[in-house]
Amino acid sequence: MSTSPPLVAVLGAGAAGLLAAIHAAKGGARVVLLERTPDGGRKILISGGGRCNILPSHLDTTRYVTASSPNSLRMILRGWPLEDQRSFFEEEVGLPLRLEEETGKLFPVANSARAVRDGLVRTAKAHGVEWQSGVEVTALDPLTSGWGITLAGGRTIRADAVIVATGGLSVPKTGSDGFAYRALGALGHTIHPTYPALTPLTLDPPIFVDLAGVSLPVTIEAKNATERREASGGFLFTHRGYSGPAVLDISHVAVRGGLAEEPPATITVQWTAYDAPTWEAFLAPAVHQVGTVIRRELPTRLADRLLADVGIDPTRKLSQLPRNGRKALVAALTRYPLPWSGDEGYKKAEVTGGGVALGEVQPATMESRIHPGLFLAGELLDAFGPIGGYNFVWAWVTGRLAGLGASAKDDG
Template sequence: MSTDKENDPPIVVVGAGAAGSMAAIFAAAQGRRTLLVERTRDGGKKILISGGGRCNVLPSRVDPAQYFTESSRNTLKKMLLSWPLAEQRRFFEEELRIPLALEQESGKLFPRSNRARDVRDGLLDYAHQQGVEPVFSSSVVALRPPADSSTWTVVLDGGREIAAAAVVLATGGLSVPATGSDGTGFRLVRQLGHTVHDTYAALTPLTTDPAVHAELAGVSLEVRLEAPLARGTLQASGGFLFTHRGYSGPSVLNVSHLAVRSAGDPARRVPVHAQWTEMDAGAWDTLLREPGPGEIGGLVRRRLPQRLADRLLEEAGVDPWRTRSQLRREERARLVEVLARYPLPWTGDEGYKKAEVTGGGVPLAEVDARTMESRVAPGLFLCGEILDCFGPIGGYNFCWAWATGRAAGLGAAASLEGRAS
């Protein structure tokens, strides 16, 4: 987009992922020359692998209470809702021309094509239409804030320096390092005076050593998990998958951060309990007390995958050939416990290598909730995963990236209004 400001120092957006591409789009749309710097050759690597290659663009509804942060929840809410969900969907469908379809059983919005590449390419193509200039295969190694002028210096590998009117950091966190996430953003903001809440792998599979359930690898089902919070209980329902090393699936990922943060101290390790079916302890107890023909094994296998049913019966010490009337009280109690409140014997996790997002990050209080401008280094704008916030599986983290990226791009452009051309 050619403007009368094309000779001014540009806005430099660092990181061409979800938040960065959106920041670049909205900065350029305000008539500001915008450079998009990316360490990989094509950008958007996490977009490409999200949703198993389908890209869960958005959830069907957004509740700020579902997000996790150590910062102010009120600030989180302001940032998240700065771009309402309906407007985000309209942007994808009308501006990017990527029709979205609701997956009824999960409540997730995917591109109708079921191709994550369409989302990544659509964002970058639209950025190009707005005049965004790509600077790919280039890593930022340092940021120097203005001294005697209002111009930032962005230092790239190889020694190249770019004079920038404003800088947007959308470098992501530490999750899935194969996509280019290496924590560079955290290093840069620390050097500029920001604090960073302790980071940790979030939405990552849990492991167990020894692998006590390795023989169940491949068994999947819908479950309900519970883990204690400082106040109350975190509950997560959804898919659960036994792996050769432990446990995965949306339900596991959504409670994993509690386990990860407690893993360093075995004495304080957070317990995770599984309710394997829709039936809670009371429902199972009632069913097992009812008179009727048929063996216990058949009763349990009708409600659970056979391999899991047999394993749970074995762990409960219940003969599957016995009938309900033959169960002793203590046997029924043990069986109800493993069916409705089973303690997962997790001992570790898969870490950043398989984590969907990074927990922790820059405290939200250090960023203006409206513009995403740093309160520590004016002229610097932060968005996406580098901030202390993440949501559950299901498009929530993209929703955060789109909203904060847009706000950062608009904020960076607005901060230049009134400066001499």
């Protein structure tokens, strides 16, 4: 048996791939990192508006979405506690983090996504990772011992273990092309149907185009035949529909319902923090005009639109409102039915829903249960979380587990 360290090939230099390469090298393996784009880490660069929300300050695993085993998901996430992830970035990558109190998100003190990407690349190279960029993997084949990796142009690489971290289908301009689903499906892995997740919703015709640019914090609920999801956060009217963190966090319920050819999901919005009884109390003083009261709590354009929708003149005194008019107004403020007809697709989706079934990987190492020596990490797996650093956590944890698992494989 050879005593030389195993050669681990990591496919993809995104968040999961960089973590995998670093930890495989730390585990004692020789590591080659193969990246299709010239630089790698492009999703990191555009995350958080260029600031990169590295981590949440608290992780609620029930907020992740998967069609696979929720137990497998929880076991995987237990593989690297949040506090240890923070220590890695601050102490090993040299990226001090700060808490944004109002959102509970952790950002680099430098407020720079580029600092995150460059820090991870620098750390990988410092651990001896061989970086090959501008190379496209076209095939992945199990050998009698190890793996054969075919590159565009015909060159092949033999590795003792391979980590696939090539991402999903979201934001294709960053290099995502769905290679993993094709390659892993051909190798016998179950691929749950993929769909754009955390994506803006659209409405055709765009009947709210006059509200484009209006933003506010809301609570929004989406419900299809099998699933209900609620989210609170920013809501933005766009020229084509709706966006903002709250919309993105429930968008998969709408998209997934359509994928299953169910009746369209229903979406309702509570426009303020006030529930129906609170609004009833607000609307009780008889001397005020309706418009004055509503505009105090909502952007003027939205307030006027809601009043028009329920047929109430904003100059009308509250004392003049009939009972059914008051009831309709409270319903519009607290359970507004939001029409939608589609979504912005992968081009604007933060992540890909669906993917490789979690039950087909070992949760402690991310090794395939079907093919020894094959490890999977990141977005290509069937799991995603809400806005707020959850999807980076998934990338960091699965990347680290895969890297350590692959480095422990005997090179035969």
